[in-house]
Amino acid sequence: MSLEVPPSAQPHCAVHPDVLAGGTCSRCGGFICADCVRTPLGSERIFCVACSLRPEVDYLEAFRLEYWGRRDSWAWTVGMLTLSLLLGVFVSLASGGQPTRKDLLLSALLLASVPVGGAFFLGKSWARHLLVATPFLLALGAGVVEPAQRFNHLLSAIPFTFAAVLIHRDVRTRLFFRQPVTPGALRAMWNRLRNNPIARQAFHFGFSSLLMPLLSPIAVVCGVVGLMRVNPRAHPPIGRRGQAIAGIVLGVVSPLLWVFVLNYLDQRFGLVRKD
Ligand SMILES: [Zn+2]
Numbered sequence: 001m002s003l004e005v006p007p008s009a010q011p012h013c014a015v016h017p018d019v020l021a022g023g024t025c026s027r028c029g030g031f032i033c034a035d036c037v038r039t040p041l042g043s044e045r046i047f048c049v050a051c052s053l054r055p056e057v058d059y060l061e062a063f064r065l066e067y068w069g070r071r072d073s074w075a076w077t078v079g080m081l082t083l084s085l086l087l088g089v090f091v092s093l094a095s096g097g098q099p100t101r102k103d104l105l106l107s108a109l110l111l112a113s114v115p116v117g118g119a120f121f122l123g124k125s126w127a128r129h130l131l132v133a134t135p136f137l138l139a140l141g142a143g144v145v146e147p148a149q150r151f152n153h154l155l156s157a158i159p160f161t162f163a164a165v166l167i168h169r170d171v172r173t174r175l176f177f178r179q180p181v182t183p184g185a186l187r188a189m190w191n192r193l194r195n196n197p198i199a200r201q202a203f204h205f206g207f208s209s210l211l212m213p214l215l216s217p218i219a220v221v222c223g224v225v226g227l228m229r230v231n232p233r234a235h236p237p238i239g240r241r242g243q244a245i246a247g248i249v250l251g252v253v254s255p256l257l258w259v260f261v262l263n264y265l266d267q268r269f270g271l272v273r274k275d
């Protein structure tokens, strides 16, 4: 008689019924095989694939959902610029007396960009792409209306196109438009916005205090607060210990450095009158 448990009685993966399970998901308790096991960043527990993507397990997923479809500052900027353009065109047409044919054509051209800006504000994904081409298309149109100014019009479209390309690539803006972003880009954005920002500020203030010693108390305070927030075992882990310490050190060193330099200059050149 054998005590061995027959394979059919052993637990199998919930997703792959012909593969033996190696453990259970710590959230739903389902059996998982080696292929299905997931350990999300900042977690020491194991999860099944479905649970590993849940916001309470994956902080990056929670972070993504927080910004998903939420209007960002670029959308507000584009929206406000579009509104001012609309008002500007109407005010200039209303106040300038009898508009010439050229004025009307240029105004019509500017107004043609209003739907693009409006749709961008409303989060229509076609507007995100069209915004990149809009400055160049407007410049081409203006060049047809004013052939003598064609070169200047094209030249002035360059900075706007450049800005539009930056907006098109912006991760935060992609989230507003409900576009997929890579985990790496999402992590970089999380790191910038959520990973102990006060420690990063401490470093910036500390560095600036080398030139402006009045900033050094702010650097030290931010550094101490930032240092207290560091917790690599938290979920998600909070880092930037190095930047917090650098902020404190720079904040302490910079006034000493200034005292030393002023003292040296005083002895060398007699900046402070002795009598
Ligand atoms: Zn699970």
Ligand SMILES: [Zn+2]
Binding pocket: 013, 014, 015, 016, 019, 032, 033, 034, 035, 036
């Ligand atoms: Zn499996």
